[in-house]
Amino acid sequence: MIRSPRSASLSTRRIEAFTDGVFAIAATLLVLDLTDHSLGEVDSEAQMWAALGDMSNLFFNFALSFVLLCLLWRVHVQQFEHVQRVDTTVIWLNNARLLFIVLVPFATNLTTEYSEFVAGRLAMPVSFFLAILCSGLQWEWMARHADVMLPEMTTADVVAFGRASRSALIISAVVVAPAPWVGSWAFLPVPPRRRLHSGTAPQGRLIRGGCRRGECRRGDQYSLGTASTHSAPRVLTRRR
Structure with missing residues (x-):
């Protein structure tokens, strides 16, 4: 039976440790695209630089996904600095977010290797959009029961965090819109601090x-x- 928020009696220690671990593993797995890539036959310095240059799109998507994961993890850390207790709903919303976080290495590979297809170009932006959506839903749930889960936050601060989460969701949706044509390059016009800002x-x-x-x-x-x-x-x- 799912406990009501009023009887939320679970500390945040386990959920924070689990989330930190998943983020760390997802960020680490991103490098596999680099290590699995073959440079081909290299017989000179010029060929070596040319081979590395051919990996420019791979390097770009690797760095972009790594930075976005770090920003999402930073938002999680900032939010949970203020969370005192959680319930089953918070845990499962967090698990839903982590589902899309662990898909990021796979989505990054699709966007890199199959960028000639619409599905490939959409993979990265959609994965991050869904992760941000779950993060926003999780905060909205906790904000509805702030007296139990966020007892040390003022109403103004809770509203500010919620407004920032909704703004991040809207901006991530704006990123998805041109992605069928430009792929992961759609992230570039969006300033990271506004895209994933988590409030004061x-x-x-x-x-x-x-x-x-x-x-x-x-x-x-x-x-x-x-x-x-x-x-x-x-x-x-x-x-x-």
Whole structure:
């Protein structure tokens, strides 16, 4: 039986470790396209450079997929910094996202090796679109039950994260639209930070180098960092 969000009693430790592992494996498998590619017969420096030049499209798709995976993982890390508890629905939405993450090496290979076909050119953009879709659905579910799953976030911060997730989904859909004609090159006009931006940090939480609420040691001194009203909320930093 699936527990209701109100009785969400699972910590995020296992889901974070599992997700980190899947992202790491998917990013590592991308290199197989490079190692499995044969340079052919090489008898001179000129032939060596020419053979490497012929791999330019392969190198491009490898680097692009690796960077996009890193950005998606970064969004996951930022979101789960604020998640306290999860339920079965969150777990399965996360599993759905990881399903498309592990398909990225295969999709990258299709886009590289079969770029003359529409299905090949669509493989990469569609895989990332579906992964972003699942990530957005997961956040929307947690936002609906923020009192249990995101108790330390303000309503404004939850809304900001949700707005950023929807923007990322829309932009990834825009990338898919021209993909039947240009393939993975459709990613290039989209700035990565806007495509996968995950919102600002919530007020009252500490960034790296500080401490979390309720975990500060006695005697530590903190000061408020400066920030404008239109930028990320102010955070506490520790004085050394």
